[in-house]
Amino acid sequence: MxxxxxxxxxxxxxxxxxxxxxxxxxxxxxxDPQVGPTPKESIWTKNKATLYRYVPPVEREHSVPLLLVYALINKPYILDLTEGNSLVEYLTNKGFDVYLLEWGTPGMEDRHMKLDDYIVDYIPRAVRKVLQKSG
Incomplete structure (x- = not known):
């Protein structure tokens, strides 16, 4: 050496x-680690899906809201892990109006749901709600 x-x-x-x-x-x-620390409010639900709006810590600087639509089979808290390690925290601190569509955990009662149901029904409804809420 x-x-x-x-x-x-x-x-x-x-x-x-x-x-x-x-x-x-x-x-x-x-x-268990505390994930998802960024404050949020539920603004719409359908079955197991929930649309959240993150409470902005600073004044909104961008007129276009951001809707995060995460994968069906993964948990969206990966986008808001911990304070200082969070995409959501970063975006809200930069003045974005941030929304997240969470699908929930599928069960046997969801076995007849198709990908089309999410794409054609859930996502457009969430987009309309985001536009309504963000002004």
Whole structure:
């Protein structure tokens, strides 16, 4: 091992140890992580689908609202993970009027739903509600 490599290792050790310690804390805690911290209000529902409007922390700077439509099989909280790690938080802080259409968790009662039902029925209704709410 060269002197340069030894110096690099010495320089990196504190940060590496700190990351390792934090990872252990996360892995050994029993508490579920708190996701979705950005304040929001439900403005429309249909069956299991819910349309949320995020409460803007700053004055609106953009006239066109943003409607986030996330995948049917994934949870949309990935867009609002934690404070400081959130696309929704970033957009609202930049003055966007942000909405999210959440599909809910499908069950056996939804077995007759087709992709067309979501595309032709749910999304247009959500768009109309967003336009109505955002002015």
């Amino acid at each position: 060269t002197i340069e490599n030894n110096q690099w290792l010495t320089d990196q050790m504190p940060a590496s140890f700190s990351r390792f310690k934090r990872a252990l804390e996360v892995l050994t805690t029993d508490a």
